[in-house]
Amino acid sequence: MSAFEGDRIVGTVDVSVKWSVLSVRMMDNPQIGRTWRQVNESLFVAPEPGPARMQLLAVCAVPGAIASQPSDLPLQFEVAAKDLGTELRWELLSTFARSVTGEMNCEKHPVVPSALPTSG
Numbered sequence: 001m002s003a004f005e006g007d008r009i010v011g012t013v014d015v016s017v018k019w020s021v022l023s024v025r026m027m028d029n030p031q032i033g034r035t036w037r038q039v040n041e042s043l044f045v046a047p048e049p050g051p052a053r054m055q056l057l058a059v060c061a062v063p064g065a066i067a068s069q070p071s072d073l074p075l076q077f078e079v080a081a082k083d084l085g086t087e088l089r090w091e092l093l094s095t096f097a098r099s100v101t102g103e104m105n106c107e108k109h110p111v112v113p114s115a116l117p118t119s120g
Contacts, residue, residue, distance in 0.1 A: 020076035042110035052082035
C-alpha cells in the first residue's frame with residue numbers, strides 16, 4: 001500500500017500476517033531468543049530484523065479451532081517500509097495487530113502497547 005504524508009505519496013508499506021512457524025515454547029531457545037524479545041506474556045517483538053522491517057508475534061488462541069491446533073502458536077505480523085521511521089512503522093504494526101486479533105476474537109486478547117517497547 002502507499003504511504004502518504006498529507007496528500008503526497010512518500011513511499012510504500014508492505015504488511016503481512018500469518019500463523020507463525022515458531023511456538024511460544026520455542027522462545028526459550030537461545031538462537032531464537034536473540035531475534036525475539038518478550039514484551040509481555042502474549043507478545044514478542046523483533047524490532048529491526050532487517051532494513052526497515054519490524055515484526056511482532058502475538059499469542060492468539062482462536063475459539064472453536066480444531067483440537068490439533070496448538071494454542072501457543074502465535075500470529076506473526078510484519079511491516080516493511082523503508083521510507084518510514086521506526087516510530088511510524090511501530091504505530092502501523094501495533095494498530096494492525098490490535099485490529100486483526102480483535103477481529104479474530106482471540107480467547108485472551110494479546111496486549112499490544114501503542115508505544116514501541118524499549119530494549120532491555
